[in-house]
Amino acid sequence: MPDYQPVELAKCYRLLNHGPTVLVTSAHAGRANVMAAAWSMPLDFNPPKVAVVIDKATLSRQLIEASGEFVLNVPVKAQAAAVLQVGSESGLQVADKFAASGLSAEPGHTVAAPHVAGCAGWLECKLLRETHNQQQYDLFIGEVISAWADPALFKDGHWQPIADDAKRTLHYIAGGHFFAIGDAFEIAQPD
Amino acid sequence: MPDYQPVELAKCYRLLNHGPTVLVTSAHAGRANVMAAAWSMPLDFNPPKVAVVIDKATLSRQLIEASGEFVLNVPVKAQAAAVLQVGSESGLQVADKFAASGLSAEPGHTVAAPHVAGCAGWLECKLLRETHNQQQYDLFIGEVISAWADPALFKDGHWQPIADDAKRTLHYIAGGHFFAIGDAFEIAQPD
Numbered sequence: 001m002p003d004y005q006p007v008e009l010a011k012c013y014r015l016l017n018h019g020p021t022v023l024v025t026s027a028h029a030g031r032a033n034v035m036a037a038a039w040s041m042p043l044d045f046n047p048p049k050v051a052v053v054i055d056k057a058t059l060s061r062q063l064i065e066a067s068g069e070f071v072l073n074v075p076v077k078a079q080a081a082a083v084l085q086v087g088s089e090s091g092l093q094v095a096d097k098f099a100a101s102g103l104s105a106e107p108g109h110t111v112a113a114p115h116v117a118g119c120a121g122w123l124e125c126k127l128l129r130e131t132h133n134q135q136q137y138d139l140f141i142g143e144v145i146s147a148w149a150d151p152a153l154f155k156d157g158h159w160q161p162i163a164d165d166a167k168r169t170l171h172y173i174a175g176g177h178f179f180a181i182g183d184a185f186e187i188a189q190p191d
Numbered sequence: 192m193p194d195y196q197p198v199e200l201a202k203c204y205r206l207l208n209h210g211p212t213v214l215v216t217s218a219h220a221g222r223a224n225v226m227a228a229a230w231s232m233p234l235d236f237n238p239p240k241v242a243v244v245i246d247k248a249t250l251s252r253q254l255i256e257a258s259g260e261f262v263l264n265v266p267v268k269a270q271a272a273a274v275l276q277v278g279s280e281s282g283l284q285v286a287d288k289f290a291a292s293g294l295s296a297e298p299g300h301t302v303a304a305p306h307v308a309g310c311a312g313w314l315e316c317k318l319l320r321e322t323h324n325q326q327q328y329d330l331f332i333g334e335v336i337s338a339w340a341d342p343a344l345f346k347d348g349h350w351q352p353i354a355d356d357a358k359r360t361l362h363y364i365a366g367g368h369f370f371a372i373g374d375a376f377e378i379a380q381p382d
Contacts, residue, residue, distance in 0.1 A: 038208050083379065141328065172209065174205050176380045177377050180374065187272050189275065
């Protein structure tokens, strides 16, 4: 049984709002792929949109442009080595990056692109084609059409207290260097 | 004496790569402003570019569109209450958000927009005007023309070990909820 639950679309930006590094999954014509992307962000609340940078020299880009779909998966610290690996290798050279990295693909719900098992959350996206952005900036915009999260980590629209250090979200720096997210805290809102 | 040093432009993406919430500063015709933005990301390495979402109902947007410049400031945990405040109020209603929040403005180097004192880093940007993105997505793209960092936190292109919890970067969730960044770790790079 997959250990995840649906996330209300109006709250799904909260899976990305704190700036985690993501895994981008894609599929087309029987080929699936996974890559890492440190450069993504929410772009709107409702309907939720996201932006992500996808380099021209990637198989993921070919699959996303052909299928018009992708998934942003929010990985956790336990997956850091695999995230680094799928961020370093290209699906144009490696036949199956899931197998090579040890990441497991599970079926998507509303898209052909798979989910990466063991992540904190998943945003299934439909590509909003913007040729100028894609060509000029490698910038891809998507509308989130369904969202999912591991309820041990994110439930009822809120990140849960972190009980397992290996489940902290990943925040990539450069080289082999990452931050893990720290603890949450609350500030009283201004009147 | 300001406690910051220049950051090599090819490395300045590392100030944003791990997804911190930023303060956006702007100035035009004698008026300066500061707002919070959780939605920003690097967009290119060299020349470095950034993307940031700036809502239409903001003074910052007017100042950025008029001046063609902005600064992304990377605040720290000690500034969280002020970050929340300048993210909740608009310069269209508050005469001086710096004074209201207790944030101090320092002069920029290559732009009229100020730096927020006490941050970890500063990216001075020239707006790359993209009318469709600005109108359709509230999406602003800038080229970083100079970058600066507090050398106690970021030096020689690398984040330094975090000695002071109050100097951790901020990663906004929603409401009054933030994460602080956790500790860095390293994964051996794949062969």
